[in-house]
Amino acid sequence: MVRTKVLRNILSIITLVLLASLSHAKSSKSSIDGLRIHVRHIDSKGNFSKMELLQRMTHRSHKRMNRLVRKTHHPPRHSTKHESSAETNVHVGSGEYVMDIAIGTPSLTFPAIIDTGSDLIWTQCKPCGRCFSQPTPIFDPSTSSTYKRLPCTAELCKALPYYKCGLNNASCQYQYVYGDGSFTHGNLSSETFTLGSKKFNNIAFGCGNLNSDGFAESSGLVGLGRSKYSLVSQLKFKAFSYCFASLDKQKQSPMLFGSLCYLNASVAKGPAQTTPLLKNPIFPFYYYLSLLGITVGTTKLDIPSSTFALNSNGTGGMLIDSGTSITYLEQTGYDAVKRHFISQMRLPVADGKDIGFDLCFASRSKPSFALPKFILHFDGADLALPENNYFIHDSDTGLFCLTVMGSSGGMSILGSMQQENFKIIYDTKKSKLSFIPTQCDQQ
Ligand SMILES: *[C@@H]1O[C@H](CO)[C@@H](O)[C@H](O)[C@H]1NC(C)=O
Ligand SMILES: *[C@@H]1O[C@H](CO)[C@@H](O)[C@H](O)[C@H]1NC(C)=O
Ligand SMILES: *[C@@H]1O[C@H](CO)[C@@H](O)[C@H](O)[C@H]1NC(C)=O
Ligand SMILES: *[C@@H]1O[C@H](CO)[C@@H](O)[C@H](O)[C@H]1NC(C)=O
Ligand SMILES: *[C@@H]1O[C@H](CO)[C@@H](O)[C@H](O)[C@H]1NC(C)=O
16 A cells, blocks of 8 residues: 555656656747737827727728728739739738837838738838828838848749839839728838847838828838738748737737747636638638627527638638728628627617717616627637627717628628737648637736
């Protein structure tokens, strides 16, 4: 008896020692790579009232949704890339969150919109043929020792949807058009970028000499989509994540790159759930999710799972987006959601058009009863949203509104308000998306 107990103790000590040495071996190999920065909401410096904030967000959101829908209904024609019109390669543009990034040597810091719906990194450059007014000085390539113009023969130039070659192929003139007609036009170039405290050399970017309005509160854009140009691809990280803090708090939100994304599981408020990232064959740089069904309250909606399916002609599907603030559902799916909320909420329906929402209830204060649950059922993962992620109360108007709406054109978009207080990890290597309930401002 005594002997077996001693033996067991010795065995457990051996196990502990083994485990300790294993974890030591793992950490000394320094397998953790990555980068931690912060992003902030584009209106965080504007001192807007809640009603103004909502109006601005819904306005931007509707515009972006319409652009995305229009785009998927008019896929690019497959002429030779070199000759295809820039107009057929329209990007979505603009967004909700901004990061600080520094360019050049010596470095100049500027705010850039982060956008999972486009891929190019660009900023305005001198000499300006046309520039919009931006919050920081315009980058002057002649003052940076690390600036290079990329030749027309560069691999990244040839992969652009639209470009022209300069004299003797010495430059690669890109032209990016966004859906609302805004654009940037300049030389595809390479520079040293600084993110957080880390420097990254030879990052390709658009040095824009002709730029239209439409990118307020920023000095450019950082594409995070799935292509060779996007920041994630160029930094050679296999994953990135963001965790948007509640807008009310106007806090900064952490954004991580590399295997750092998978740390801090202990701060999570629930288990990680993982679902495949689908690829739209016509627009391969967007991130799509497979939404199979929806629960409102205790009712699993009776809608065919094909409602949200991605079609082979590029229409339909559900895109996950950092740049659209509210969620849009394919119209018949949304109609079912709306019906069930109306029948399950014990409040009178009110008109929310002024702040841009479709379904609102009249309520002087935030309702004190528990709201019907709202769960999105993805392939392999259920996203059960906290109440603040799908209802918003505005005390000025006494409206309590659903931050989900119907879309035109069959497409669905998972917006940034619905992603708040979840750490969203994009595993670009394995094409998987994970979400972990997290108090983002404490991450
Ligand atoms: C923000 O707006 C409020 C009301 O519009 C105003 O009273 C306040 O002074 C403003 N604060 C700043 C810092 O501009
Ligand atoms: C795309 O495919 C879907 C499903 O097959 C079809 O209903 C729709 O009309 C098509 N749309 C376009 C723009 O071709
Ligand atoms: C420019 O590049 C193209 C394709 O890479 C090549 O065919 C052409 O000869 C080059 N022109 C000059 C002037 O070098
Ligand atoms: C490209 O670089 C050249 C030389 O600096 C500059 O003159 C030109 O304006 C730039 N932009 C475009 C679109 O060619
Ligand atoms: C983990 O969380 C702590 C605070 O809770 C924070 O200081 C740290 O930076 C976080 N690490 C990562 C990689 O997010």
